[in-house]
Amino acid sequence: MNAHQQPTGSAYFIAPETAKAESHTLSVLVANEPGVLARVIGLFSGRGYNIESLTVSETEHEAHLSRITIVTRGTPTVLEQIKAQLERIVPVHRVVDLTVRAHALGQERPIEREVALVKVVGQGDRRAETLRLADAFHAKVVDATVEHFILEITGKSSKIDQFVAIMKPLGLVEVCRTGIAAMNRGPQGM
Amino acid sequence: MTDTNNQGPGNQMPDNQMPDNRMTGAEIVLKALKDNGVEHIFGYPGGAVLPIYDEIFQQDDIQHILVRHEQGAGHAAEGYARSTGKVGVMLVTSGPGATNAVTPLQDALMDSVPLVCLSGQVPTTLIGSDAFQECDTVGITRPCTKHNWLVKDVNELAGIIHEAFRIAQTGRPGPVVVDIPKDIQFATGTYTPKPEIAQNTSYQPRTQGDINAIQAAIELMASARRPILYTGGGVVNSGPHASRLLRELVELSDFPITSTLMGLGTYPASGKNWLGMLGMHGSYEANMAMHDCDVMVCIGARFDDRITGRLNAFSPNSRKVHIDIDPSSINKNVHVDIPILGDVGSVLEDMVRLWRALPKKPAKAQTEEWWSQINRWRARKSFSYKHSNDVIMPQYALQRLFEATRGHDTYITTEVGQHQMWAAQFLEFEEPNRWMTSGGLGTMGYGLPAAIGVQVAHPDALVIDVAGDASIQMCIQEMSCAIQHNLPVKIFILNNQYMGMVRQWQQLLHGNRLSNSYTEAMPDFVKLAEAYGAVGIYCDDPKELDDKIEEMIAVKKPVIFDCRVANLANCFPMIPSGKAHNEMLLPDEATDEAVANAIDAKGRQLV
Numbered sequence: 001m002n003a004h005q006q007p008t009g010s011a012y013f014i015a016p017e018t019a020k021a022e023s024h025t026l027s028v029l030v031a032n033e034p035g036v037l038a039r040v041i042g043l044f045s046g047r048g049y050n051i052e053s054l055t056v057s058e059t060e061h062e063a064h065l066s067r068i069t070i071v072t073r074g075t076p077t078v079l080e081q082i083k084a085q086l087e088r089i090v091p092v093h094r095v096v097d098l099t100v101r102a103h104a105l106g107q108e109r110p111i112e113r114e115v116a117l118v119k120v121v122g123q124g125d126r127r128a129e130t131l132r133l134a135d136a137f138h139a140k141v142v143d144a145t146v147e148h149f150i151l152e153i154t155g156k157s158s159k160i161d162q163f164v165a166i167m168k169p170l171g172l173v174e175v176c177r178t179g180i181a182a183m184n185r186g187p188q189g190m
Numbered sequence: 191m192t193d194t195n196n197q198g199p200g201n202q203m204p205d206n207q208m209p210d211n212r213m214t215g216a217e218i219v220l221k222a223l224k225d226n227g228v229e230h231i232f233g234y235p236g237g238a239v240l241p242i243y244d245e246i247f248q249q250d251d252i253q254h255i256l257v258r259h260e261q262g263a264g265h266a267a268e269g270y271a272r273s274t275g276k277v278g279v280m281l282v283t284s285g286p287g288a289t290n291a292v293t294p295l296q297d298a299l300m301d302s303v304p305l306v307c308l309s310g311q312v313p314t315t316l317i318g319s320d321a322f323q324e325c326d327t328v329g330i331t332r333p334c335t336k337h338n339w340l341v342k343d344v345n346e347l348a349g350i351i352h353e354a355f356r357i358a359q360t361g362r363p364g365p366v367v368v369d370i371p372k373d374i375q376f377a378t379g380t381y382t383p384k385p386e387i388a389q390n391t392s393y394q395p396r397t398q399g400d401i402n403a404i405q406a407a408i409e410l411m412a413s414a415r416r417p418i419l420y421t422g423g424g425v426v427n428s429g430p431h432a433s434r435l436l437r438e439l440v441e442l443s444d445f446p447i448t449s450t451l452m453g454l455g456t457y458p459a460s461g462k463n464w465l466g467m468l469g470m471h472g473s474y475e476a477n478m479a480m481h482d483c484d485v486m487v488c489i490g491a492r493f494d495d496r497i498t499g500r501l502n503a504f505s506p507n508s509r510k511v512h513i514d515i516d517p518s519s520i521n522k523n524v525h526v527d528i529p530i531l532g533d534v535g536s537v538l539e540d541m542v543r544l545w546r547a548l549p550k551k552p553a554k555a556q557t558e559e560w561w562s563q564i565n566r567w568r569a570r571k572s573f574s575y576k577h578s579n580d581v582i583m584p585q586y587a588l589q590r591l592f593e594a595t596r597g598h599d600t601y602i603t604t605e606v607g608q609h610q611m612w613a614a615q616f617l618e619f620e621e622p623n624r625w626m627t628s629g630g631l632g633t634m635g636y637g638l639p640a641a642i643g644v645q646v647a648h649p650d651a652l653v654i655d656v657a658g659d660a661s662i663q664m665c666i667q668e669m670s671c672a673i674q675h676n677l678p679v680k681i682f683i684l685n686n687q688y689m690g691m692v693r694q695w696q697q698l699l700h701g702n703r704l705s706n707s708y709t710e711a712m713p714d715f716v717k718l719a720e721a722y723g724a725v726g727i728y729c730d731d732p733k734e735l736d737d738k739i740e741e742m743i744a745v746k747k748p749v750i751f752d753c754r755v756a757n758l759a760n761c762f763p764m765i766p767s768g769k770a771h772n773e774m775l776l777p778d779e780a781t782d783e784a785v786a787n788a789i790d791a792k793g794r795q796l797v
Contacts, residue, residue, distance in 0.1 A: 031392055034340070039332060046333050077521065084518035090337040090357060093392040 019075035023052065024099040025110055025182045026083065027190055028068040031091035032058050039089050040068055049074060049082050053114075053157070055179035065093065069182050071112075094190070101184050112182040116160045121148040122171035130170045137163050148173075211382075215344045215375040216241035219308065222351035224251055225384050228279050230270065230646050231255070232263040236283025237323060238310025241375035255646055255675055258667040260287050262639035264294020265628075265665070268303045269640030272626045273601055274647045275429055277304040277359050284310045285323030288369070289330060293633060296334040298365035300630025301452060302427055304358040305365035306351075307331075313373040314342060327369045336364035337393075341371065344379030352384045361395030362516040363427055395515065399532030399540060407487065407511040407528045408544045412552050414485035416508075416560040417445045420468065423452030423629070424490015424514065424534045426622045432456070432535035433622045436489065438542050444557065446564055448476035450491050452629045455619030465564070466573075469497040470765050471611040474572035474774055475564055477763075480505050481771035482563075488512045490534040493523040494630070503770030513537045572763045572776055573615050582732050584609065584684045584755040588616040588656070591682060594739045598652040601644045603627065605637040605661025608690035608761045613656040635664030638681060642668055645677040652680070652743060659685040660709055662750075669722040672748040680742055681750045686757045687712060694760050699767070719750035730754035 030036045037056055044051050053071040058064075072082060079097065086095045098110035118139070120130050123146075130149060134141065139153035153163055157180065164175055183190065213221070219242050223231070232255045235243045246254050257263040260282045267278030278298075282291050288309045298305040312321040328340045337357050339350050347370065354366045388394075411417060419440065425432045433456040440447050440463050447457050448468040457464055466473030468480055477499075480486065486508045491497070493512075498504040504524060512519075512526040513534055520529040530537055575585045602617055603626040604610040610627055619625050626644060628636035637655040645653045655662075662683055672679050684690075692707040716726030725745050729738040729752070742749045762777040 035328060035332070038329070042333055077525075081518065081522055084520070084522075088516065088518050090393045 017075065019077065021073050021075055022079065022099075023071060023073050024079050024097055025112060025180065026070045026072060026086070027094075027096045027098050027182065028070065028086055029093040029095075029190070030066050030068060030089075031093065032064045032066040033091055036066070036089075036091045037068070039091070040070075040086065043085055043089065044070075044072070044082075047082075047085060049078065053179040055181055069180055071180055096190050098182050098184055105184065105186060107185060110182045110184045112156060112180045113154055114157050114160055114178055114180050115152065115154050116164070116175060116177040117142070118151045118153060118164060118167055118172065119148060119174040120151065120167050120171050121173050123147065126170050130167070133163075133166055133170070139163065211380055212378060213381055214241070214245075215341075215347055215370065215377050215379065216245045218344070218347045218379065218381050219351065219370065219375070220245045220249060220252065221381055222348050222384075223279065226352065226355040227276070228252055231279040231281050232257055232266040232270070232643065232646075233281030234258075234260050234263055234283065234287060236285075236287050236310065238284035238312060238372050239281060239287075239308075239370075239375075240310075241372065242281065242308070242310070242370075253646075254281075255642070255671065257639065257642075257671045259665065260290035261293050261635065262642070262665050262668040262671065264291050264305070264307070265297070265633070265636050265639035266643035266646070266668075266671075267305055267307075268294060268298050268301075268636075269603055269626045269643030270647045271298075271303050271305060271643075272301075272426070272640075273623050273644040275623065276647075277306055277355055278643065279306045279308070281308045282310070283323065284312055284327065284372075285325045287323075288325055288327040288367075291367075292330060292334055293631075295331055295365045295367065297628055297631040297633045297636065299334055299336065301628065302363050302423060303365065304363035306354050306358050307335075307365060307367045308351075309367060309369050310375070311340065311369045311371040314371045315373070317371065327367065331367045334365070335367050336362075338367035338369065340369045341374050344374050344377040345382075347374060347379065348382045349385075349389075352382075353388070356388055357393060361393075362424075396531060397515070397533035397536050399513070399530045399537035401540060403528055403530045404537060404540045405544060407530060408541060408548065410485055410509060410511065410528065411443065411445070411487060411545075412548055412550075414445075414483075414552075415556055416479075416482060416484040416563075417443070417487070417557065418465075418479050418483040418485070419445050419447040419487050419489060420449075420480065420491055421447060421453045421456055421489045422450040422491025425453050425456040426490075428490065428534040430622060432490075432533075432538055435535060435538035435542055437461070439538060439545065442542065442545050444554070445487075446479055446561070448472070448480065450494070450497055450629070451614055451627060453491065454614060454625045455622045458620040459618035460620060465568075467614050469494075470499070471615065471761055471763065473615075474570045474763055474776060475567035477765065477771040477774055478567045479564055483508045486510045488514075488526070489538070490514065492516075492519045495523070498523060499765045499773075500768055500770045505771070570776065572774070574777055575759070575762075578756065579732060581756045582730065582735060582753060584612050584686065584759055585616055586732060587682075587684060587735065587753050587755055588612050590735050591654070591656075591739055592617045594736065594743060595652060595654070598743070599648070599650065600624065601626070601641075601648060601651050601653045603637040603640040603644060603653070603655045605655070605657045605664075606632045606634045607658045607661055607692075608686075608694065608759075609656055609658040609661075609684040611691075611761045612684070617656070634658075634661040636661075638662060638665050638679070639668045639671075641679040641681070642672055642675075642677050645672075645679050646675070649677075653678075654680045654682055657681050657683045658690060659683055659687060659712060659715075660689040663713070666718070669719070669724060669748060669750075673723045677748065678746050679748050680745075681748070682742070683715060683750065683752055684755050685712075685715070685752050686755050686759065688757060690759075691761065693758075697760070715750050715752035719748075722748070724748040724750060727751045728754070 143150035271278035468476035641655040719726030
């Protein structure tokens with residue numbers, strides 16, 4: 001049918017994305033009030049941005065402030081847009097792109113740390129091997145029976161990835177990770 | 191009465207011995223509205239707002255306009271806000287009342303209209319229990335408001351309402367929702383007066399532009415050989431003084447000026463530098479000038495996709511200045527060279543001053559060639575159409591309507607579709623705040639309730655809703671509201687029996703397969719008007735049109751004017767999908783073949 005050769009077309013103009021996506025860590029200082037996390041997350045899902053890691057906690061109780069650390073991925077234009085959109089949210093006090101700031105300080109990344117709890121079940125030699133490796137990674141035993149250990153490990157995400165991978169054959173049954181806490185090096189505050 | 195008065199010993203105490211700043215939540219709502227200068231609210235009652243309605247009943251300062259659907263309340267409040275510059279206020283009940291408010295809230299968000307929506311909620315103890323008429327109002331409205339609140343303590347209610355008004359009307363204006371559970375409306379608490387200085391430290395919009403950036407912009411403008419001013423709704427929102435300053439800047443610089451749909455009227459259509467609206471259905475001269483300019487000054491507009499056409503071909507050789515109060519608008523779609531963050535009015539004031547202070551003003555000759563090019567484009571007469579003596583052409587109907595409204599104090603609203611674009615092309619606006627249309631969201635059904643809101647604010651003005659036969663049926667129930675409140679709005683329907691814009695796109699993009707775009711079972715609009723108690727007028731003859739329009743204007747009642755127009759007229763000029771500003775489809779070139787081939791194979795790649 002001739003009709004089917006007609007181009008379908010669209011009311012919108014969409015250009016293919018050519019810029020390269022980068023991973024950035026944002027620190028967002030927000031008023032600690034109900035729904036503020038939903039506003040931040042809703043912004044990301046509503047506008048199609050990525051969240052690779054998200055950490056939230058109250059940091060200044062008296063001032064009712066919480067700090068949200070978000071690792072996101074996007075082109076430089078998108079990252080700039082994310083920052084501007086976050087700043088539009090009424091209870092958001094400040095947004096700092098820690099990665100941009102780290103670059104300005106001549107560093108590749110800000111300091112980023114994660115805590116993980118790792119439960120490993122096993123007997124005999126595998127237990128000894130688990131403890132040896134935990135020691136090598138500076139992981140602490142926080143709970144144990146004759147059958148299992150729970151190990152607490154702190155470090156960069158890549159270190160935790162590696163530790164979890166190593167624990168797999170040794171009887172890994174459960175992992176819980178906090179997501180990233182991050183700040184810039186040097187004496188200056190956020 | 192001020193609060194200090196209430197503390198004196200001889201002060202009259204109310205019968206129940208409460209101090210004057212102690213009152214119920216519902217009383218707090220009314221007092222807070224009054225203290226924020228509210229005179230009219232648009233709403234619809236229901237179980238969860240009955241205490242507030244009871245207070246409304248017992249006072250005379252605030253007039254309540256009863257709509258017939260909550261969507262109507264929202265658009266009416268939008269029309270009210272946009273024609274006055276004040277905040278529009280709507281009041282709805284919980285559950286369906288709140289969900290019906292979602293469309294106008296998103297509409298107001300996209301068009302930056304200051305709107306305060308008060309909604310009732312089930313009592314706090316029932317929240318989360320799937321109670322009757324319960325919905326997660328703050329959850330549902332979070333992405334379609336600038337901010338929203340669920341009030342959990344009656345003592346915070348007044349402060350939240352004051353803050354709601356501040357957030358709605360400062361910075362980039364927008365809609366806010368205050369969700370008030372029914373037990374909070376009954377509870378007694380303390381009324382806190384409107385603070386002199388706002389408490390919230392995280393929301394402090396910046397209005398003053400960076401003077402260095404403004405200086406750089408002025409220098410760039412002074413060096414321009416092919417300049418253009420591209421203005422938008424931000425100039426309207428900034429207030430009448432921004433329009434005055436804009437006119438002054440045009441006068442001083444002699445730059446050509448175009449505007450988005452939202453900004454019509456900020457520069458007068460009769461002004462000699464006016465190029466007409468730009469964008470998908472904008473004028474040839476405006477779009478060509480945007481494409482070929484060397485300096486573009488964007489003032490309170492946001493490079494919307496209806497404006498830019500294909501982004502990678504958008505004004506390729508220009509340096510761009512962008513004035514906007516919202517940082518997220520900067521570099522969102524189009525990269526600009528000089529961003530200026532600030533309120534348009536304040537920045538224009540600096541610009542006018544700095545332009546006057548230029549040590550050496552650019553010579554007239556610098557832009558002479560540009561102007562003669564523009565005049566060649568103008569001569570193309572891109573809004574022209576073939577007149578007919580037998581059928582009314584929609585463009586002709588609007589031209590006659592415009593002529594008939596000259597000399598009247600006229601406000602125009604529209605629905606969404608072909609008629610909206612023709613209205614933007616053929617009606618001329620000399621002042622801001624005279625043109626109310628749903629631009630960003632494109633809400634069919636906006637025009638009638640918006641006209642009602644405008645008429646409430648301007649009872650003696652001539653308020654016309656230019657409508658299509660499909661759009662008008664989306665909020666037609668508000669006829670009843672217009673009758674009840676003696677609001678003589680005029681609904682001028684360009685009736686072509688199609689969803690005209692949908693049909694046009696189907697012709698252009700989908701092999702003229704007119705899937706569901708023909709309005710079968712069209713109501714008899716004259717009888718419909720009469721059924722509501724309004725006046726119905728029918729016209730299908732170009733020769734009778736002028737008399738019938740005069741008749742419509744003379745009636746001091748709501749009128750539905752069923753203007754039968756050519757059924758298959760298309761809206762031109764048009765930037766077809768995937769094309770640039772300089773690849774417009776002009777009316778005289780739009781043969782059937784050209785229309786069928788308007789979208790090339792590349793269009794297929796588009797979603």
